[in-house]
Amino acid sequence: xxxxxxxxxxxxxxxxxxxxxxxxxxxxxxxxxxxxxxxxxxxxxxxxxxxxxxxxxxxxxxxxxxxxxxxxxxxxxxxxxxxxxxxxxxxxxxxxxxxxxxxxxxxxxxxxxxxxxxxxxxxxxxxxxxxxxxxxxxxxxxxxxxxxxxxxxxxxxxxxxxxxxxxxxxxxxxxxxxxxxxxxxxxxxxxxxxxxxxxxxxxxxxxxxxxxxxxxxxxxxxxxxxxxxxxxxxxxxx
Amino acid sequence: xxxxxxxxxxxxxxxxxxxxxxxxxxxxxxxxxxxxxxxxxxxxxxxxxxxxxxxxxxxxxxxxxxxxxxxxxxxxxxxxxxxxxxxxxxxxxxxxxxxxxxxxxxxxxxxxxxxxxxxxxxxxxxxxxxxxxxxxxxxxxxxxxxxxxxxxxxxxxxxxxxxxxxxxxxxxxxxxxxxxxxxxxxxxxxxxxxxxxxxxxxxxxxxxxxxxxxxxxxxxxxxxxxxxxxxxxxxxxxxxxxxxxxxxxxxxxxxxxxxxxxxxxxxxxxxxxxxxxxxxxxxxxxxxxxxxxxxxxxxxxxxxxxxxxxxxxxxxxx
Numbered sequence: 001x002x003x004x005x006x007x008x009x010x011x012x013x014x015x016x017x018x019x020x021x022x023x024x025x026x027x028x029x030x031x032x033x034x035x036x037x038x039x040x041x042x043x044x045x046x047x048x049x050x051x052x053x054x055x056x057x058x059x060x061x062x063x064x065x066x067x068x069x070x071x072x073x074x075x076x077x078x079x080x081x082x083x084x085x086x087x088x089x090x091x092x093x094x095x096x097x098x099x100x101x102x103x104x105x106x107x108x109x110x111x112x113x114x115x116x117x118x119x120x121x122x123x124x125x126x127x128x129x130x131x132x133x134x135x136x137x138x139x140x141x142x143x144x145x146x147x148x149x150x151x152x153x154x155x156x157x158x159x160x161x162x163x164x165x166x167x168x169x170x171x172x173x174x175x176x177x178x179x180x181x182x183x184x185x186x187x188x189x190x191x192x193x194x195x196x197x198x199x200x201x202x203x204x205x206x207x208x209x210x211x212x213x214x215x216x217x218x219x220x221x222x223x224x225x226x227x228x229x230x231x232x233x234x235x236x237x238x
Numbered sequence: 239x240x241x242x243x244x245x246x247x248x249x250x251x252x253x254x255x256x257x258x259x260x261x262x263x264x265x266x267x268x269x270x271x272x273x274x275x276x277x278x279x280x281x282x283x284x285x286x287x288x289x290x291x292x293x294x295x296x297x298x299x300x301x302x303x304x305x306x307x308x309x310x311x312x313x314x315x316x317x318x319x320x321x322x323x324x325x326x327x328x329x330x331x332x333x334x335x336x337x338x339x340x341x342x343x344x345x346x347x348x349x350x351x352x353x354x355x356x357x358x359x360x361x362x363x364x365x366x367x368x369x370x371x372x373x374x375x376x377x378x379x380x381x382x383x384x385x386x387x388x389x390x391x392x393x394x395x396x397x398x399x400x401x402x403x404x405x406x407x408x409x410x411x412x413x414x415x416x417x418x419x420x421x422x423x424x425x426x427x428x429x430x431x432x433x434x435x436x437x438x439x440x441x442x443x444x445x446x447x448x449x450x451x452x453x454x455x456x457x458x459x460x461x462x463x464x465x466x467x468x469x470x471x472x473x474x475x476x477x478x479x480x481x482x483x484x485x486x487x488x489x490x491x492x493x494x495x496x497x498x499x500x501x502x503x504x505x506x507x508x509x510x511x512x513x514x515x516x517x518x519x520x521x522x523x524x525x526x527x528x529x530x531x532x533x534x535x536x537x538x539x540x541x542x543x544x545x546x547x548x549x550x551x552x553x554x555x556x
Contacts, residue, residue, distance in 0.1 A: 008338035012324070019326050080322035084383075087286040087318075088339045089311040 001097065005090050009098025010105070013072065017106050022071070027110045030064055038117045048125030050118060054135050054205045058142060058198040062175050064110075065146030066167035069103040070160045072151060073232065077158035082232075092229040096151060100225055103147045104140075111139060130207035138204030141217035142197055146171045148224035155231035171197070174220075178202070239264045239391065239421050240285070245294035247280050254280040256445035257294075267417040269436030270425035273546050277445040278425040279319050282395050285423070286316045298391065312340075315384035319395040319425075321377055325369035329360060329379055332368060333386060340387040354382040357412070374405040381409070385416070392416060394424040398431060410434050429539050441545055448545040456541055463488065463506045465534040466514060471500030472526030478503070484520060486511035500529050 017023040037056050076082040085095060118136075121127045146167075153167030154160075177196035181189040193199050197220070200213040240262040247255040255277040262268050270278050283289045284296055287307040296303045298310045324332055330351065337347045355361045358378040363371060368379060377400070384392060397413065398406045413422060413435050426432060432439055432453075439456060441449040449456055474480070481490045481503065489506040507513050514533060521528045 004341060005339060008335060011338075012327070012335045015331070016324065016326050079325075080318065080320040081324060082322075083283070083288055083318045083320075084316070084322050085339075087288050087311055087314070087316050088336075089308045089341075090339060091308070 002091065002094050005094045006098040006101065009095060010101045013099055013102030014105055017102065023106055023109075026064065026067055026106070027113065030060075030110045031113055033060060034114055034117070042121075046125075048121040048127040050121065050132055050135060051205075053114070053117065054139075054201075057139060058175055058201050061139075061143055061146050062168060062171045065103075065107065065143055066150035066153060066164050066171060068106050069099075069147045069150030070154050070163040070167065072099040072103060073154040073228070074158050074160045074163045078160075086232070092233045093225070096155070096225050096229040096232065100144075100148060100151055103151070104144055107143045107147060108140065111136070111143070128207070131205060134207045134209050135205040137209060138201045138213075141204070141214065141221075142201045145174075145197060145217050145221045145224070148221040148228070149174075152224045152228040152231065155228040174198075239266075239299060240423075241295070241297045242281075242285075243295045245281065245284060245296055246292045247277075247284055247289060248292045253445050255284070255442075258442065258445070258447045259294075260440055260447065260450050262421060262423060264421055265417070265419070267413070267422045267424070267435055267437045269432035269439045270423055270442070271427070271429070271432055271439055271542065272425075272442040272448075273427055276427075276442045276546075278427075278442060279395055280445075281442070282316075282393050282423070282425060286314055286393055287311050312387075313390050315387065315389035315392045317380045317384040317392075317394045317397055319399070321380040323368050323376060323379060323383075326367070328365055328367050329355075329371070330364040332379065333364075333382060336383050336386050342387055350386060350388075351382075354386055357385070358382045359408070373400045374402060377401055377405070377409070381412070390420060392420050392422045392424075394422065396425055396427075398426070398428070406431075429542055441542065443546045449541070463509055464512065466505045466507060466517065467493075467502070467530070467532045467534070468505065468517060469498065469500050469502050469529040469531075470521060470526045471529055472521070472524060474524065475526050476501045480520070480524070481505060481517070484513050484516045486513040486516070500527070 034053050034057070037052050038050075041052055073082070076085060086092075118127065118132045149171045150163075150167040153165075153170065154163040156166055157163045174195065174197040176198070177192050178198035180192035180196070183189075184192060194216075197217075200216050203210060203213050242261070243259050245255055245258045246253060258277075258281065270281070272278050280289065284291050285298070285303060287303050287310060290304045298313055301310050303310050324335070327335065333351045333354065334347060337350065342350060351364070352361075355364055358381050360375065360378050360382060363375055368376065371379065377397070381394075381397065384394065392413075394413070398409050401409060410431065413424060416422060417435070417437075424431075424435065436453075438452050439449070440447065441456075449459070451459065476492065478490045478492060481487055484505075486507045487505050488508050491504050493502040493504050495502050505513070505517070512533070514531060517531065518528060
């Protein structure tokens with residue numbers, strides 16, 4: 001891995017995010033929706049926890065993470081800058097990884113704004129810090145995974161819409177596998193459930209960070225990035 | 239410097255480049271000439287490492303473009319045909335990004351960007367967003383990008399497309415200037431461009447190599463029958479059979495032109511012959527007055543048309 005290339009790409013992509021209105025719109029919509037879920041039952045339940053957001057985020061991120069990363073490669077393909085990028089002395093994976101870090105940065109900025117919610121509940125009541133801290137770590141891992149899937153979608157098409165739909169479908173399948181026990185017999189359901197992104201987030205959000213959950217997310221992220229760099233190397237797209 | 243051997247590149251089953259071989263020497267300015275869709279861009283994309291070749295071998299300074307791709311890419315400055323740029327960045331930000339991607343030493347970035355901006359006439363535009371630049375200025379940014387890391391080999395895909403005549407002249411002289419220290423390959427379908435800038439020409443059509451050589455060589459090699467136009471004054475000068483007896487002459491026709499003092503005759507001679515002397519002697523012998531004599535040498539334009547048209551003709555016949 002050539003870190004100076006990775007960071008050069010990261011810098012450029014972050015700059016591109018924040019000179020266009022996309023970043024601001026995505027962050028604003030993200031905050032409006034999470035804010036709505038946060039306040040929905042806050043006073044009715046009168047409990048100091050973030051479960052209302054943590055329950056919905058694994059599904060919400062299926063839409064938001066691909067929206068953040070769909071542009072990254074599709075756009076370069078559409079405008080032809082991909083040709084320039086791929087004829088620089090850089091490795092395909094370094095390109096993908098730099099772009100991944102840029103989208104992760106945008107997502108982290110959005111997450112930073114949501115810290116307002118745990119701050120609010122800790123002022124209003126006695127919040128248990130464990131599940132909240134663990135939950136946020138889980139959100140970074142989960143979001144990172146979906147962003148990587150979003151990049152894979154982006155690497156497969158020169159249309160941002162197609163890229164978005166592809167990654168939404170892939171991420172969506174991983175998200176809903178958690179409901180496998182509703183339609184499958186016990187033994188298989190357990191295995192299938194283990195493949196679900198939502199399932200591992202639920203584990204972490206309980207307040208315990210298990211290495212198995214972390215490894216699950218990191219390997220799914222790495223696999224997606226690797227496939228994305230393969231898709232880029234193919235030079236062909238849907 | 240560059241060695242291309244039996245290069246083939248298929249898009250699906252369509253051969254965009256079909257068995258092309260040629261070499262490019264150090265310091266040469268090579269014009270890559272062909273009609274649209276001839277395979278110029280594809281060949282360049284293989285050279286720059288964007289597309290792997292389907293068959294054949296391409297090396298730059300002895301390194302294979304697919305196996306040692308990262309190394310060969312370092313040697314190349316590339317301006318793709320569409321001149322893609324990141325429109326949301328300013329000229330300075332863009333060149334800075336390229337400098338980072340090319341891993342130029344950090345302390346040299348600004349000096350190098352300034353140097354390129356001066357060379358391409360972008361000094362006053364560095365702070366401007368690329369999206370706001372005119373087409374000519376965007377093209378300069380593309381050129382500055384290609385030359386930023388001082389590459390040994392410049393590959394320019396239609397570098398003057400979309401520029402106004404003054405800009406074209408500027409860019410051509412810039413390329414000519416660069417050619418004194420670098421190897422340059424430039425593709426074009428505009429002939430005067432090649433005549434103005436290149437040492438050597440490779441003409442391709444429908445993926446196949448049609449001709450390869452210096453302008454003089456090509457002119458010599460592909461010369462058709464020399465055409466000699468004369469105007470003669472004298473008794474019996476309109477008897478075409480007399481001219482047909484001159485050695486080398488193949489075809490004689492009388493031309494009916496306005497304002498003639500004598501008889502205007504067009505003589506087509508056999509390839510690589512020059513019967514002008516004989517014609518002159520004939521006139522002297524017959525006591526005619528030779529008013530004008532002009533030999534037409536085939537221009538590169540004719541050669542180009544001849545080569546590329548003959549190929550499409552074959553296609554139609556097949």
